[in-house]
Amino acid sequence: QTIYLSDYQPFGFIVDSVHLTFRLAPTATRVISRIAFRPNPAAQSRDFFLHGEQLSLIDAKLDGAAVSPELTPTGLRLDVPDAPFVFETEVEISPETNTALEGLYMSNGMYCTQCEAEGFRKITYYPDRPDVMSVFTVRIEGDLPVLLSNGNPVAQGDGWAEWHDPWPKPAYLFALVGGELLNHPDTFTTKSGKPVELNIWVRPGDEDKCAFGMEALKKSMKWDEDVYGREYDLDIFNIVAVDDFNMGAMENKGLNIFNSSCVLASPDTSTDMNFERIEAIIAHEYFHNWTGNRITCRDWFQLCLKEGLTVFRDSQFTADMRSAPVKRISDVIQLRARQFREDNGPLAHPVRPESFVEINNFYTATVYEKGAELIGMLKTLVGDEAYENALNLYFDRHDGDAATIEDWLQVFEDATGRDLSQFKRWYSQAGTPRLSVSEEYADGTYTLTFRQSTPPTPSQPVKDPRVIPIAVGLLNPNGDEVVPTTVLEMTEAEQSFAFDGLAVRPVPSILRGFSAPVILQRDTTNEERAFLLAHDTDPFNKWESGRALARDGLLHMIRDSAAPDMAYLEALTAVVRDDAQDPAFRALAMGLPSQDDLAQALVDLGEIPDPQAIWQALETLRQATAQHMQDLLPRIYAQYQVDAPFQPDAEQSGARALANAALALLSRLDGGAQAQKQYDAADNMTQQLAAFGCLLSAGKGQAATKAFYERWKHDRLVIDKWFTMQIVQADPDQAADVTAALTQHPDFTMKNPNRFRATLGALAMSPAGFHHASGKGYALLADWLIQLDPLNPQTTARMCSAFETWRRYDADRQALIATQLDRILEIDTLSRDTREMVERIRKA
Ligand code: ARG
Numbered sequence: 001q002t003i004y005l006s007d008y009q010p011f012g013f014i015v016d017s018v019h020l021t022f023r024l025a026p027t028a029t030r031v032i033s034r035i036a037f038r039p040n041p042a043a044q045s046r047d048f049f050l051h052g053e054q055l056s057l058i059d060a061k062l063d064g065a066a067v068s069p070e071l072t073p074t075g076l077r078l079d080v081p082d083a084p085f086v087f088e089t090e091v092e093i094s095p096e097t098n099t100a101l102e103g104l105y106m107s108n109g110m111y112c113t114q115c116e117a118e119g120f121r122k123i124t125y126y127p128d129r130p131d132v133m134s135v136f137t138v139r140i141e142g143d144l145p146v147l148l149s150n151g152n153p154v155a156q157g158d159g160w161a162e163w164h165d166p167w168p169k170p171a172y173l174f175a176l177v178g179g180e181l182l183n184h185p186d187t188f189t190t191k192s193g194k195p196v197e198l199n200i201w202v203r204p205g206d207e208d209k210c211a212f213g214m215e216a217l218k219k220s221m222k223w224d225e226d227v228y229g230r231e232y233d234l235d236i237f238n239i240v241a242v243d244d245f246n247m248g249a250m251e252n253k254g255l256n257i258f259n260s261s262c263v264l265a266s267p268d269t270s271t272d273m274n275f276e277r278i279e280a281i282i283a284h285e286y287f288h289n290w291t292g293n294r295i296t297c298r299d300w301f302q303l304c305l306k307e308g309l310t311v312f313r314d315s316q317f318t319a320d321m322r323s324a325p326v327k328r329i330s331d332v333i334q335l336r337a338r339q340f341r342e343d344n345g346p347l348a349h350p351v352r353p354e355s356f357v358e359i360n361n362f363y364t365a366t367v368y369e370k371g372a373e374l375i376g377m378l379k380t381l382v383g384d385e386a387y388e389n390a391l392n393l394y395f396d397r398h399d400g401d402a403a404t405i406e407d408w409l410q411v412f413e414d415a416t417g418r419d420l421s422q423f424k425r426w427y428s429q430a431g432t433p434r435l436s437v438s439e440e441y442a443d444g445t446y447t448l449t450f451r452q453s454t455p456p457t458p459s460q461p462v463k464d465p466r467v468i469p470i471a472v473g474l475l476n477p478n479g480d481e482v483v484p485t486t487v488l489e490m491t492e493a494e495q496s497f498a499f500d501g502l503a504v505r506p507v508p509s510i511l512r513g514f515s516a517p518v519i520l521q522r523d524t525t526n527e528e529r530a531f532l533l534a535h536d537t538d539p540f541n542k543w544e545s546g547r548a549l550a551r552d553g554l555l556h557m558i559r560d561s562a563a564p565d566m567a568y569l570e571a572l573t574a575v576v577r578d579d580a581q582d583p584a585f586r587a588l589a590m591g592l593p594s595q596d597d598l599a600q601a602l603v604d605l606g607e608i609p610d611p612q613a614i615w616q617a618l619e620t621l622r623q624a625t626a627q628h629m630q631d632l633l634p635r636i637y638a639q640y641q642v643d644a645p646f647q648p649d650a651e652q653s654g655a656r657a658l659a660n661a662a663l664a665l666l667s668r669l670d671g672g673a674q675a676q677k678q679y680d681a682a683d684n685m686t687q688q689l690a691a692f693g694c695l696l697s698a699g700k701g702q703a704a705t706k707a708f709y710e711r712w713k714h715d716r717l718v719i720d721k722w723f724t725m726q727i728v729q730a731d732p733d734q735a736a737d738v739t740a741a742l743t744q745h746p747d748f749t750m751k752n753p754n755r756f757r758a759t760l761g762a763l764a765m766s767p768a769g770f771h772h773a774s775g776k777g778y779a780l781l782a783d784w785l786i787q788l789d790p791l792n793p794q795t796t797a798r799m800c801s802a803f804e805t806w807r808r809y810d811a812d813r814q815a816l817i818a819t820q821l822d823r824i825l826e827i828d829t830l831s832r833d834t835r836e837m838v839e840r841i842r843k844a
Pocket residue numbers: 116117247249250251284285307360363
C-alpha cells in the first residue's frame with residue numbers, strides 16, 4: 001500500500017490520442033472513451049493495467065472487438081497486442097452522489113471536476129499518472145447552456161459541445177464543467193499579438209464579483225510575459241467558480257476551476273486580505289500553465305517541482321504588484337505558523353517525499369511553502385542573472401516533459417557551473433535546521449561563527465549539513481550601515497566568517513530577508529533588538545527584531561510571571577507613532593507571535609507549554625499595549641481612516657490594517673464604543689468584519705452577531721466569516737461550546753468544505769480553545785471528523801493535522817488526545833487518507 005519513489009517505472013504504453021464523450025446525467029453519466037495506445041520502447045513491462053475506481057463498466061472493445069477485461073477494485077487488466085491498438089470503454093458514474101468532490105461531481109446543480117492528483121480514475125479507465133501525456137478531444141452532451149472542457153472550442157450545438165486541447169497533458173489536468181453559468185468576458189493580446197478570449201464563469205447572482213479576478217488574471221498574463229518571457233498558448237482561457245471544492249483552486253489546462261472563495265470578490269463582501277489572496281491564487285493557477293502544465297511532473301514525488309516553483313513565482317508577482325517587504329514578512333509568518341509546525345512534528349517529511357500511502361496527504365506546507373523557499377535560496381545563491389538563464393534553459397530543455405527534481409537541478413548546474421549535490425539535501429532531508437551564532441570582535445575584525453543542526457524527524461535520525469545562504473549586514477552603533485547585505489554561503493556544520501577594517505564593534509543584522517528557512521538562535525539583549533527595530537535597513541529584519549522582542553517578553557511573562565516588557569512597549573510605540581514608515585509595516589509590527597509559535601518556543605526551551613497560560617500572556621500584553629499607547633491610538637485611528645472610494649490596493653489596505661490594529665487596542669479601553677460606531681458606519685467588509693471582531697472580543701458582540709447574519713444570510717462566503725469570527729473571538733473556555741452550537745445552526749453543513757473549515761477548522765486554529773483542559777475541543781473535532789470521513793476523506797484527512805502538535809503538551813492532554821485518535825483508528829471503514837494521517841500522528 002505504500003508507494004516508493006525508488007520504485008518508479010515508466011508505463012508500458014504511449015497514449016497517442018484520447019477521445020472522450022460525456023452524456024451528462026446526475027446519477028447516471030455515461031463516459032465513452034476511445035484511446036489509441038502503442039507499446040512504449042522505453043519501458044520494461046507490457047502490463048496493460050488501467051486505473052479505474054467506482055466505475056460501472058458497460059462495455060469494452062479492443063480494435064473494435066468486444067473484450068472482457070479482468071476487473072480489480074482499482075482498475076482493469078487486459079492482454080493486448082505488441083503493436084498499436086485502440087481501446088474503447090463505456091462506463092457509468094454518478095456525479096450527484098459524489099460527496100468526495102474528486103472526479104466528476106455536482107455542486108449546486110453544476111457539473112465540475114477535480115482530477116489532481118488521482119481523480120481521473122473515477123471518471124474513466126485510464127493510465128492515471130502524470131508521465132502519461134496525450135492530446136484530448138472531448139464531446140459533452142447535456143441539457144445545459146454552458147459546457148466547457150480544456151483547450152479550444154471546436155464546435156457546439158443545442159445540448160452539446162466539442163473541445164480539443166492540442167497540448168499533450170496528463171489526465172490530472174483534465175477538466176469538464178456544465179451548468180447554467182454566466183460569464184464575465186474580457187480579452188488579452190499576448191506580446192506576439194495573439195488575441196485570447198478570457199472568461200470568468202459563475203452562478204447567476206455572482207456576476208458582480210468577477211471584475212477584480214479578471215484584472216488579476218490580465219496582470220498575471222502580462223507579468224509572466226515580462227518577467228519570465230512566458231506567453232499564453234491557447235485561444236481561450238476559462239475560469240469557473242465552484243462553491244464545493246476541497247482545495248483553493250486547480251490549474252486544469254485552459255480551464256482553471258476555483259473554490260468560489262478564491263475568485264469571487266467585491267468590496268461589500270471581501271476583506272482586503274481576501275482581495276490580496278484572490279489576486280495571488282489567480283496568478284498561481286495561471287503561472288502553472290508553464291510551471292506544471294507545459295512542464296509537468298514525472299510522478300507525484302516531484303510535486304514540489306511544480307508547486308514550489310509556482311508558489312515562488314506567485315510570491316514574486318505579489319511582491320511586484322504590492323509591497324515586497326510586506327509580502328516577505330507575511331510569507332514568513334505563514335511559513336513559521338504552518339511549515340515549521342509541520343517540520344517539528346510527526347508529519348515532518350522532505351520537500352520531495354520518498355514514500356506515501358495517499359498522495360493527497362502531501363499537498364502540504366512543506367511541499368508548497370518550503371518548496372518555494374528552496375527556489376528562493378537557489379536564486380540567492382546563483383544571483384538574479386544566473387537564475388534567469390537557468391529558467392530559460394529549463395523552459396527550452398523541458399517543454400513538453402514530465403520532469404524531475406534532478407532535471408531541475410541539472411539545469412542550474414549547466415547554467416551556472418555550480419555543483420548542487422549538497423544543495424540537493426534540502427529536497428531529501430526533513431526538519432528545520434537550527435542555526436546558532438556566536439561573535440567575536442578584536443583588532444578591527446569582527447567574526448561570526450555559525451553552527452547548524454537539524455533535530456531528528458520520523459525515519460530520519462541523522463542529518464547532514466546543508467548549504468545555507470545567510471544574508472548579513474553590519475551596522476555601526478550610531479545606526480549607519482558599515483557592511484551592506486552580503487550573502488555568506490555556509491556549507492559546514494560549523495563555519496566562521498570574518499569582516500575586517502571595522503573601527504568599532506558592529507551590530508549584526510543576520511538572516512536578512514529571511515534568506516533561509518531556518519530557526520536562528522542567538523542570545524542578544526533587548527537594547528540590541530530595539531536598536532535594530534529602529535535602525536535596520538533591511539525591512540524584514542527590522543520587523544523580526546520587534547517580533548523577537550515581543551516573543552522574549554512573552555516567554556518571560558509565561559515562564560516567570562514577569563510583567564510586560566517596557567523595552568518592547570517603548571520600541572513598538574516609537575514605530576507606530578512614526579508616520580514616515582509604511583502603515584502596512586507598522587500594522588505588521590503591532591502583531592504578536594501566535595499561540596502556536598510561543599508553544600513551540602517553550603518546547604525548544606525544554607518546557608511543556610500551557611495553552612491557557614500562553615493565551616493569558618497575550619491578553620495581558622495586549623491590554624498593557626493599549627494602556628501604554630492610550631494617547632497615541634485615537635490619533636492613529638483617526639489619521640488612517642480612508643476617505644477615498646474603496647480600492648483593495650496596497651496603499652488603502654495598509655492604512656485600514658493600521659487603523660484596525662489601533663481599533664483592536666482601543667476597544668480594550670473603551671469597551672467597544674468606537675468599534676460599534678465603525679460597525680454601524682462600515683461600507684465595506686474589511687471595516688465591518690474588523691469591527692465585528694472587536695465587538696466580540698470585548699464581549700459586546702450580541703447585537704452585531706444578529707445584525708451581521710440578517711444582513712448577509714444570502715451570501716455563503718460572508719456567512720463563512722460569520723461562523724469563523726464567533727469561534728476565534730470566543731473565550732477559550734467557551735470556544736468548543738460555541739463551535740458545537742454553530743454545528744447545530746441551520747446553515748451549517750459538513751458537505752461544504754468551506755463551511756466545515758469555517759467552523760471546525762476555526763476551532764482547530766484557536767489553540768487555547770481547542771486544547772481546553774477538559775478535552776471537549778478534542779472530542780468535538782473527533783466527532784465531526786468521524787462523521788465527515790465517509791463523505792469526504794480529503795477534507796477530513798487535512799483537518800487531522802489539528803492534532804499534530806499533541807506530543808508537546810502535558811500527560812493529561814496527551815491522554816485525552818490519544819483517546820480520540822484511537823477512537824478514529826478503530827473505525828474499520830476509515831478512508832485511506834484519514835487512516836494514514838491519524839496513524840502518522842499517533843505513532844509519534
Ligand atoms: N494543483 C493545485 C494548486 O496548487 C492544488 C490541487 C490540490 N489537489 C489535491 N487533490 N490535493 O493550485
